[in-house]
Amino acid sequence: MPKIKKKGTSGQAKNFITRTQAVRKLQISLPDFRRLCIYKGIYPREPRNKKKASKTSTPSTTFYYTKDIQYLLHEPILNKFRDHKALAKKIARSLGRGEVGDAARLERTAKPRISLDHIIKERYPTFVDALRDLDDALSLLFLFASLPSTSTVPPKTISLCQRLCLEFEHYLMITHSLRKSFISIKGIYYQATIQGQDILWLVPHKFVQRMTGDVDFRIMGTFVEFYTTLLGFVNYRLYTSIGLVYPPRFDAKSDEKGGELSAFTLEGSGITKEAETEHLTNGEMDQGETAGRDAVNAEVQRHADELARVPEPTGDIESKDQAVEDEPAADAIDRFEVQGEGADVLDQPRMSDTEASLLFAPYSFFLSRETPRQPLEFLLRAYGCKRIGWDEVLGDGAFTNDENDPSITHQIVDRPPILQSNVSAGCTLDEASRSARGGRMPGRTYIQPQWVWDCINQGKLLRPDLYAPGATLPPHLSPWIKPTKTAYDPTLPLAEQENNDEAEQAVLDEEEQEELEQLTAAEEDGDEPADHAEIFTGADDHGMDVASADSDEASDEVDEFKGFGSDDATSSQAADEEAAEEDARSQHQRELEAEAGGLPFTDGGTDSKANRTARAGNNTRGDLRKKAARRKREEEEELERRKMMMSKKKRKLFDKMAYSNRQKDDEAAKLRGKRRKLERGK
Numbered sequence: 001m002p003k004i005k006k007k008g009t010s011g012q013a014k015n016f017i018t019r020t021q022a023v024r025k026l027q028i029s030l031p032d033f034r035r036l037c038i039y040k041g042i043y044p045r046e047p048r049n050k051k052k053a054s055k056t057s058t059p060s061t062t063f064y065y066t067k068d069i070q071y072l073l074h075e076p077i078l079n080k081f082r083d084h085k086a087l088a089k090k091i092a093r094s095l096g097r098g099e100v101g102d103a104a105r106l107e108r109t110a111k112p113r114i115s116l117d118h119i120i121k122e123r124y125p126t127f128v129d130a131l132r133d134l135d136d137a138l139s140l141l142f143l144f145a146s147l148p149s150t151s152t153v154p155p156k157t158i159s160l161c162q163r164l165c166l167e168f169e170h171y172l173m174i175t176h177s178l179r180k181s182f183i184s185i186k187g188i189y190y191q192a193t194i195q196g197q198d199i200l201w202l203v204p205h206k207f208v209q210r211m212t213g214d215v216d217f218r219i220m221g222t223f224v225e226f227y228t229t230l231l232g233f234v235n236y237r238l239y240t241s242i243g244l245v246y247p248p249r250f251d252a253k254s255d256e257k258g259g260e261l262s263a264f265t266l267e268g269s270g271i272t273k274e275a276e277t278e279h280l281t282n283g284e285m286d287q288g289e290t291a292g293r294d295a296v297n298a299e300v301q302r303h304a305d306e307l308a309r310v311p312e313p314t315g316d317i318e319s320k321d322q323a324v325e326d327e328p329a330a331d332a333i334d335r336f337e338v339q340g341e342g343a344d345v346l347d348q349p350r351m352s353d354t355e356a357s358l359l360f361a362p363y364s365f366f367l368s369r370e371t372p373r374q375p376l377e378f379l380l381r382a383y384g385c386k387r388i389g390w391d392e393v394l395g396d397g398a399f400t401n402d403e404n405d406p407s408i409t410h411q412i413v414d415r416p417p418i419l420q421s422n423v424s425a426g427c428t429l430d431e432a433s434r435s436a437r438g439g440r441m442p443g444r445t446y447i448q449p450q451w452v453w454d455c456i457n458q459g460k461l462l463r464p465d466l467y468a469p470g471a472t473l474p475p476h477l478s479p480w481i482k483p484t485k486t487a488y489d490p491t492l493p494l495a496e497q498e499n500n501d502e503a504e505q506a507v508l509d510e511e512e513q514e515e516l517e518q519l520t521a522a523e524e525d526g527d528e529p530a531d532h533a534e535i536f537t538g539a540d541d542h543g544m545d546v547a548s549a550d551s552d553e554a555s556d557e558v559d560e561f562k563g564f565g566s567d568d569a570t571s572s573q574a575a576d577e578e579a580a581e582e583d584a585r586s587q588h589q590r591e592l593e594a595e596a597g598g599l600p601f602t603d604g605g606t607d608s609k610a611n612r613t614a615r616a617g618n619n620t621r622g623d624l625r626k627k628a629a630r631r632k633r634e635e636e637e638e639l640e641r642r643k644m645m646m647s648k649k650k651r652k653l654f655d656k657m658a659y660s661n662r663q664k665d666d667e668a669a670k671l672r673g674k675r676r677k678l679e680r681g682k
Helices: 019-026 030-040 051-052 065-070 077-096 100-109 115-124 127-133 132-147 155-175 217-241 250-256 273-281 286-309 317-328 374-382 427-438 449-458 500-524 548-556 568-597 609-644 649-682
Strands: 016-018 063-065 177-183 186-193 196-202 364-367 388-389 408-410 445-447
Touching: 016 019, 016 065, 019 030, 019 063, 019 065, 030 065, 030 077, 030 115, 030 217, 063 065, 077 100, 127 132, 127 196, 127 217, 132 155, 132 196, 132 217, 132 273, 155 217, 155 374, 177 374, 177 449, 364 374, 374 388, 374 649, 427 568
Parallel strands: 364 388, 364 408, 408 445
Antiparallel strands: 016 063, 177 186, 186 196
């Protein structure tokens, strides 16, 4: 007799275990079970058949692998949870007896400390594994670093997140590992490349965060506890790999004044003496050096004024300058030109990461008080800038707080230029001269904050006049989304993106809009509009379409097949007859429209010049629409003939692809239409 197989000992019933069974097996509470699963990276699983996996008549909702729960039985943190439970009982017993001092002593001295170091080593055997899992960690820690302190989010956790995030930013600044950044509604996205791994994280904007009650901060706090341990390990490895001491020296007084990045001082053999001096002083000089620098700047300004008064160069000098410009630069990047038709097209060399990461090294920046200081300072320092100044209200650690410092080459502003009429009567001579120039310093470049992001994403310095204060900024596009062939690209002109039919339709719509404006202007002036019924063809005074009786009859007619051998005379005669019928139908249509509009009808012999011009324009637009409709119909017929040669499976696949492409094309056409209206309004 064969062995009877017992139910629930194999298959899905053996491989899966419910959450209730797992909690009973581990002998811990449900919050501790959630906490342990987050630490160990164990998540619920979905069986194929929930009824078979539940072993009961009622299917459960949450399942785990039985092997994962068996693996948790040997976790050392389980003993810490049990010790904590025993301590809670002792404290409750002491409070019940009225021994408050003993309860406080037990909570202060006997509280078990949970260490997650061994879990970090288990989950991430190599350092590259830890870098791959750093995206979510950075996003969550930057979020908690911007939250206000509450009962659920203690200030100690917030300060720890802030310190770890600033230490990570310091590593990116010293190694120039930042690659891209993008401003969105959610916040600011950053992407860095560390040891060949791309790390993308999100930093929220510096707004006041409102704490809501629908978020379980206990679960998020468990993730924060794990991610702070992970980022601490990562920062230690990153700092020691480049010869820096970890943790860096922290100045609490500077941090209280809003220093943030400048509150940390990097030390170690991996940082040069010059860079260390610049970092410690942030480019600040003593009084003697400042006086010498002012004298040199005054001398340089005097020479610049003299050169400005020199007359324009002659044509001979201009030809020499042109010859010098035509010569290739010594440090220019070579380009591979295609020598012949059909030859291989090689990838063009681009600027190296080292060169691109030092975009702002030769310049000095000043941040106006209305600009976001934290992201701008981080981006500028990550791309080589050493001298960044800002107003005193933005915090400590600036290169200079003087906006009139002549060593500043670029100033980032986010407000429109000051008009001369807004100058007060009691201002000084210097302020009056600056106001006469629109509040600008001579020799300084004024840009808006978007210029910094666009320069970083494109890897080169862009034209600053496109980002001048008060100017309409170019579109700020995501650097991670590349435009496809038929997609809308806001950086290209409309003429390069429109097809022939769309361009013709745009021209027709524009002409109709102009005629509508002319008609509106004539009505406002009190003049009689020229043939109202002809301008608005096909609509009566109630907004309904008016069609002739001949048009319905003509649509029902079926042409007889005359054979393939008809001669040219017959075809031309048929074309003339068709044109005559079309003229008769159009005349009848105009009669009906004039009758519906209550206007007198005039034939072609007594038409005014304005009527003939309007009718000619309508006929031209009608011809263009007919051509576009005919072209579209021919393309559809050709497509249907090709689909007839496909199999049923391929035809269905082709229809799905065509549907998705049609949706994308419609969306792109809608965006181009919006842009066309904006450009027409200008």
